[in-house]
Amino acid sequence: MRTGGVSAAPYDSLNSSFAVGDEVAAVTENLARLAARAGVGPARLLFVKQVHGARVVEAVKAAPDTEADALWTDVPGTAVGVRTADCLPILIEDPRGRVAAVHAGWRGVISEIVARTVEQLVERGGRPAELKVAIGPCIQRCCFEVDGELPGRFEAAFGAGVIHHPAGKAKVHLDLPRAVQQTLTRLGVPEGHVVALPHCTMCDGRFFSHRREHGITGRHLSFITCAP
Numbered sequence: 001m002r003t004g005g006v007s008a009a010p011y012d013s014l015n016s017s018f019a020v021g022d023e024v025a026a027v028t029e030n031l032a033r034l035a036a037r038a039g040v041g042p043a044r045l046l047f048v049k050q051v052h053g054a055r056v057v058e059a060v061k062a063a064p065d066t067e068a069d070a071l072w073t074d075v076p077g078t079a080v081g082v083r084t085a086d087c088l089p090i091l092i093e094d095p096r097g098r099v100a101a102v103h104a105g106w107r108g109v110i111s112e113i114v115a116r117t118v119e120q121l122v123e124r125g126g127r128p129a130e131l132k133v134a135i136g137p138c139i140q141r142c143c144f145e146v147d148g149e150l151p152g153r154f155e156a157a158f159g160a161g162v163i164h165h166p167a168g169k170a171k172v173h174l175d176l177p178r179a180v181q182q183t184l185t186r187l188g189v190p191e192g193h194v195v196a197l198p199h200c201t202m203c204d205g206r207f208f209s210h211r212r213e214h215g216i217t218g219r220h221l222s223f224i225t226c227a228p
Helices: 024-038 106-110 113-123 150-158 176-187
Strands: 056-058 070-073 079-084 088-094 098-104 132-135 172-174 194-196 220-225
Touching: 024 079, 024 220, 056 113, 070 079, 070 113, 079 088, 088 113, 088 176, 088 220, 098 106, 098 113, 098 220, 106 113, 106 150, 106 176, 113 176, 132 176, 150 172, 150 176, 176 194
Parallel strands: 056 070, 079 098, 132 194
Antiparallel strands: 070 098, 079 220, 088 098, 088 132
């Protein structure tokens, strides 16, 4: 949730992004609090510059301004995180000693950034059947209205189950968490190993929402720590 930080409105209060117009000192304090919650020093809480792409990087080899949308690490005591305000934050644990954090908006979902991340873990010895995945709060099917070519593209990629046609509405709704879950199932990650939180960031004012706040809001930082 967005509480627990020091940022003033409209970034109140636990904004994690320097790029949205918030005070630098406030964001720095918020990140220090998040690092403490992760049990690491601020320098061990790593993230990248997100660009709605499908690039995956090794966190300890990337600078904070490296353009990517997923990062992983096998360095014990290091945490990796992604910033969101409607997009999906996806955290992956590989019990063989790696963790990954993924940022996925609709562009990332349809370009299979989750698959690219799983592939990186598998290349380093991970097994899909052992991975555990958490999909955090994001814009849910109830609020994610789209039109144009997107419904057809998603239906072709993930099946009709990710498309919803609310009665009396011209636009259709996309179910991004379901699309991600289908990708994980296809890759061999057991359904029982995937937890998708039901909270909708646009419906629920406890969360930052880019759509609800018309772009003037903060960002959550969802993170996972590599066990020592």
